[in-house]
Amino acid sequence: MRIVDLATADQDFIAEVEARSHQNLRTCYQCGNCTAGCPYTFVYDHSVSQVMRLIQLGQREVVLQCKSIWLCASCQSCTTRCPNRIDVAKVMDVCRHMAREQGYATEREVKLFTDAFLRSVERHGRAFELGLMADYVLHSGRVFTDVDLAPKALARRKLAFRPHAIVGRDQIERIFQRFRKGGAHV
């Protein structure tokens, strides 16, 4: 059993999550409705209601290094069913942002897929599936990812072989460049 030492509560962490998510986390009274409806608890290391409690207790490292924040699909079940109208999915999203900013990625494959997707958008202006799969395989080393799907997808002409060029491609590139210039990193 993990024992949480309340004396170690990181008040700055609590304040930062509240400020960035615009949510009042103190109203969470652990009813468990979010966890009851969450389809992802079976792969989480901490259920979503536990993540909420850990944030209230200022457990920065536990939260930012947990797997759950990477495995939340933002399906909005928790947000929709919270009796105190806390946007729980947004809180999970914000924790994922903070984890990423601090260099944590406890679900490496999920992060790599996200990165490959955004590189594809930055490069082409639109997502280019075949290219981003190649990028993902290159970075993850998982060379057999979905190769079984290739014949089906190709036979049904579901994959474009070339990215769809858009005129304003450089406008998208500049969105990413300005974002990075602000100190953030994708």
Add this chain to the structure above:
Amino acid sequence: MSKVAYYPGCSGQSTSLEYDRSTRAVCAAVGLELVDVPDWSCCGSSPAHTVNHVLSAALSARNLDLAHSLGVDVLATPCPSCLTNLRNAAVEMEDEGFRGQVNALLDRPYVGRVDPQSVLQVLVEQVGVDEVARRVTRPLTGLRVACYYGCIMNRPPERMRFDDHENPMAMDRLMEAAGAEVALFPLKVECCGASFGVPRGDIVARLSGKLLDAARGLGVDAIVTACPLCQMNLDLRQGQINAALHEHFRIPVFYYTQLLGLALDVPRSELGLDRLCVDPRLALGKIKAPAPVR
């Protein structure tokens, strides 16, 4: 009826080309004019909002701005993931501070007030179920389906403002209008595993497997979807799901626009039924030929 801007989304150019094509064909058949957003770009999809909300909104706002330049009030998209991002950007940019941060990333600041909606919402609210029913010439009599909406089309309700968030009925009503028998599907809004198919296929196998299992329990001939990612997980990955769960599902998964197109007698070439991975012919064979007119 006013014209609406149309945002196909990236998957509509590849994995869900048949959704884009059939959407356009159905809208044309019911007299709804779609105007393509010129030179649209990716909305950012799930990856962008999991990295940063300002970046995500900026990627969407470029498209809101392009739609605004068309002089329309409504921007319609078939894809719930695009809808979520476009709508989040539109609503959150009503806050001046956030709008400033987003506009600082853009070449041209977005100052419009375009309302992103799903094509499903536009069909139901602007055309109407009765009007669609009136135009049906080849009813899908004999076909029993389960309508699956996916997790984000209607959630959270304060943000999406369309249909019921626990028991949405828009697709059910359209399928009934098309003459199909609609089974009550209890997992209408449960998540299919979303974009974890590539990095964590085990998650999709479990969650989409549950949906297929429920559909089989209802004895339906097919599942009907409105989301490219849901459709891909349930259809393209159905073989993977079977392998992972030692199952033998063989349930075709249509886009609602494909079945609506059949009922509206849209040319088959516009519906892309041959692009479905699980063979739909058995299900389509259930449709009874209309009684001959005396």
